[in-house]
Amino acid sequence: MRTILQAENLTKVYRVGSVDVPALRGVSLDVEEGEYLAIMGPSGCGKSTMLHLLGGLLTPTTGSIHIDGEDLTAATDAKRTDIRRRKIGFVFQRFNLFPTLTAEGNLKLAESIHGGRDGKKGGDPERRREVLRLLQLEDKMHHKPLELSGGEQQRVALARAVVNRPALILADEPTGNLDTENSAIVLNMFQEMNYRFNQTIIMITHNPEAAAMCRRIIQMRDGQIVAPGPRVQI
Amino acid sequence: MESLVTANVRQRPVRALVSAAGVALGVCLVMLFTGLARGLSNDLERRSQNLKAEIVFTRDAGSTQLMSNAANLPVKYAEELLKIDGVAMAVPDIRYVSQGGKGFGFEQVEGVDWEQFAAMNGMSLVAGRGPQGLDEVVIDETKARNNKLSVGNELKLFGNQTYRVVGVYTPEAGPRVKMSLAAMQDALQAPNKCTWVYVKLKDPGRAVEMARKIDEALPGNKIQLTRDIITNIEKSIPYLGVFLRTLVGLSALVSGLVVMLAMYTTITERTREIGILKALGASRGFIVGEIVKEAVLISVIGVAAGFAVSFLAGYVIQRAYALPFEYSWLWGLTAALIGLLGGALGALYPAVRAANLDAVSALAYE
Numbered sequence: 001m002r003t004i005l006q007a008e009n010l011t012k013v014y015r016v017g018s019v020d021v022p023a024l025r026g027v028s029l030d031v032e033e034g035e036y037l038a039i040m041g042p043s044g045c046g047k048s049t050m051l052h053l054l055g056g057l058l059t060p061t062t063g064s065i066h067i068d069g070e071d072l073t074a075a076t077d078a079k080r081t082d083i084r085r086r087k088i089g090f091v092f093q094r095f096n097l098f099p100t101l102t103a104e105g106n107l108k109l110a111e112s113i114h115g116g117r118d119g120k121k122g123g124d125p126e127r128r129r130e131v132l133r134l135l136q137l138e139d140k141m142h143h144k145p146l147e148l149s150g151g152e153q154q155r156v157a158l159a160r161a162v163v164n165r166p167a168l169i170l171a172d173e174p175t176g177n178l179d180t181e182n183s184a185i186v187l188n189m190f191q192e193m194n195y196r197f198n199q200t201i202i203m204i205t206h207n208p209e210a211a212a213m214c215r216r217i218i219q220m221r222d223g224q225i226v227a228p229g230p231r232v233q234i
Numbered sequence: 235m236e237s238l239v240t241a242n243v244r245q246r247p248v249r250a251l252v253s254a255a256g257v258a259l260g261v262c263l264v265m266l267f268t269g270l271a272r273g274l275s276n277d278l279e280r281r282s283q284n285l286k287a288e289i290v291f292t293r294d295a296g297s298t299q300l301m302s303n304a305a306n307l308p309v310k311y312a313e314e315l316l317k318i319d320g321v322a323m324a325v326p327d328i329r330y331v332s333q334g335g336k337g338f339g340f341e342q343v344e345g346v347d348w349e350q351f352a353a354m355n356g357m358s359l360v361a362g363r364g365p366q367g368l369d370e371v372v373i374d375e376t377k378a379r380n381n382k383l384s385v386g387n388e389l390k391l392f393g394n395q396t397y398r399v400v401g402v403y404t405p406e407a408g409p410r411v412k413m414s415l416a417a418m419q420d421a422l423q424a425p426n427k428c429t430w431v432y433v434k435l436k437d438p439g440r441a442v443e444m445a446r447k448i449d450e451a452l453p454g455n456k457i458q459l460t461r462d463i464i465t466n467i468e469k470s471i472p473y474l475g476v477f478l479r480t481l482v483g484l485s486a487l488v489s490g491l492v493v494m495l496a497m498y499t500t501i502t503e504r505t506r507e508i509g510i511l512k513a514l515g516a517s518r519g520f521i522v523g524e525i526v527k528e529a530v531l532i533s534v535i536g537v538a539a540g541f542a543v544s545f546l547a548g549y550v551i552q553r554a555y556a557l558p559f560e561y562s563w564l565w566g567l568t569a570a571l572i573g574l575l576g577g578a579l580g581a582l583y584p585a586v587r588a589a590n591l592d593a594v595s596a597l598a599y600e
Contacts, residue, residue, distance in 0.1 A: 057513060057593045078517065085515025096510045096597070100241035109238055113516045160514075 003066075004167050004200045005031035005054065010063035012049050012223075023049040024060070025223040031168070034198040036191070038211035041220035047204045048172060050220070054202065055088050055170045056080035068167040085114055089161030093173035095153040097145040103156045104128070104141040107163050114164040123163070131159045134196065135189055151182025155189055162193050169193075171203040175210055187213050239527045242500070249496055253529075254536035256492025257573045260485035261540025262547065264569040265561060267481050269548055271474060272565070273558035284407035286355045287325070287432035287460055288441040291315060291448065294456045305424040309415075311452065312431045318451050320444050322436045325350045326428035328418040329409060332392065342409035343391055345418020345428075348372065354434050355407050361385050362401030368417040372401035377410035380556035392421055482568060489536070489576030493529050497584040501525070508588045509596025518589035525585035526578055533577025537570050544569075 012024040024046045031037055039047050052058040054065060056072050059080075065072040067087050072080055090096075097106050111123030132138050135155045145153050154174060161169050171190070175183035187210050193199045203214065211217045219227035243250045293307045305328045315324035328345040348364035351357070362385035365372050371391070373383060378399075383389060387399045389411070397413065419425050435444050445457045501508070511521055548559035 052594050055513070081512070081515055081517050084513070088515070090513045092597070096506070098238065098507060098510065100245040101238065105241065110514055113511070113514045113520060
């Protein structure tokens with residue numbers, strides 16, 4: 001199995017006024033291609049900080065992160081952005097779709113950013129259709145986010161994250177704003193993406209049912225991994 | 235596909251329209267002021283070109299080109315000029331500049347012996363007769379058309395004094411309203427005086443030589459060649475160029491500031507969206523590009539609206555006040571560039587600020 005993510009001894013210290021607040025205290029993590037991993041832990045344990053570090057939105061105070069062979073920590077801000085563009089897809093608790101664009105428009109925007117300067121104009125309609133079909137969004141393509149239910153919005157967000165086939169999807173409490181029924185639908189979709197495309201997913205969640213669908217669960221507390229759960233082959 | 239740029243503009247139509255109105259204002263300022271300056275200047279030049287006298291003889295400090303209210307030159311100079319060999323005609327003239335009839339712009343009135351003046355310039359009456367009485371004037375065809383005047387109508391000059399139109403002449407030359415020299419002298423209480431004397435030469439090709447000769451014969455006066463006056467009309471309006479350049483600068487500033495303010499507000503409103511773009515891997519260049527493109531789209535709408543409003547306003551003003559507007563491609567291009575560049579540059583600061591936002595803070599923005 002190929003290692004998609006390798007994080008070693010990550011620390012992150014926030015400076016609040018004149019006080020140093022440690023958020024991560026030496027976290028190491030390896031994630032293989034096709035893994036579906038849940039990170040659980042109480043609020044303030046450093047889960048979100050870790051996700052932001054893995055996504056290159058933050059830089060660690062110490063430690064290193066390699067994504068699909070590229071060193072994220074040694075990269076400049078522009079290079080980190082470039083790695084994020086090519087290798088990472090985000091799914092947020094609050095969906096974070098562009099309210100002015102339709103579902104399809106949101107996907108096309110992601111494709112356009114992913115394509116960069118040399119990108120194919122208009123993205124790949126074939127792949128877009130396939131993703132929308134898998135996520136049962138074909139009839140919602142021309143709807144704007146506010147015309148969609150929470151579950152549908154999160155499915156669009158997932159579609160946006162996977163449409164470019166990133167090496168890694170980072171999901172931050174993707175069911176946190178959804179009711180039970182929609183949570184189940186969205187979690188099934190995550191699982192479908194993982195099975196169908198061998199998509200590597202790291203998901204932060206407080207929801208034990210969501211975590212139970214993952215192949216590995218790790219527990220965090222006080223900025224450290226306290227229970228690096230075993231990998232499960234499903 | 236609807237791009238982020240057009241979608242954003244459509245999402246906030248009022249904000250987009252206000253921004254576009256700011257750009258349009260800048261374009262309007264440039265187009266209307268330069269159009270009016272050019273229109274007035276060209277109109278004056280056209281009418282001056284119909285004056286056939288080669289030389290204008292006046293007091294040394296009495297005249298600024300063809301616009302003066304001073305009547306301090308004794309009329310007897312006309313007789314002296316006629317004695318000089320080579321002078322065919324010498325026609326004394328008073329020109330009076332007053333505020334326009336509708337309180338907008340200015341209006342010139344000329345006092346001149348009609349028969350002599352018409353003969354010198356090849357003018358003829360298309361209706362009525364020449365002015366004789368102290369309350370009679372003739373007007374040119376443009377004035378008659380613009381003010382809907384004809385023979386027998388009355389018009390007010392010098393404030394509240396009533397004059398009767400007794401004739402309509404063609405072609406237009408100098409001021410559009412002319413009365414007899416005696417009537418003008420009476421109105422200005424300047425008996426036997428004039429502003430200048432038009433000198434028509436027997437041989438128009440010897441104008442320079444004759445000017446020198448007149449200067450020698452009647453020293454201490456100002457002798458100008460009519461052709462020099464005509465080419466200098468635009469330059470003769472003090473600081474017109476400086477005024478226009480200042481106006482262009484102010485217009486650019488207005489356009490830039492309005493767009494900057496609008497885009498700055500937009501960036502604040504969309505902080506979270508910028509965070510999302512960053513999370514999706516959008517580069518700084520992409521974010522700056524999207525914001526500048528939005529500003530340019532707004533500016534294009536503003537420029538188009540600015541041109542439309544300018545042409546409409548120019549037409550309305552021309553109809554209402556008979557002020558000529560003449561637009562030039564160069565000033566039109568300048569106005570368009572000001573609108574577009576002002577908008578793009580105005581958006582640059584908020585765009586760079588957005589591109590430098592911290593992604594995590596932006597995503598957490600409420």
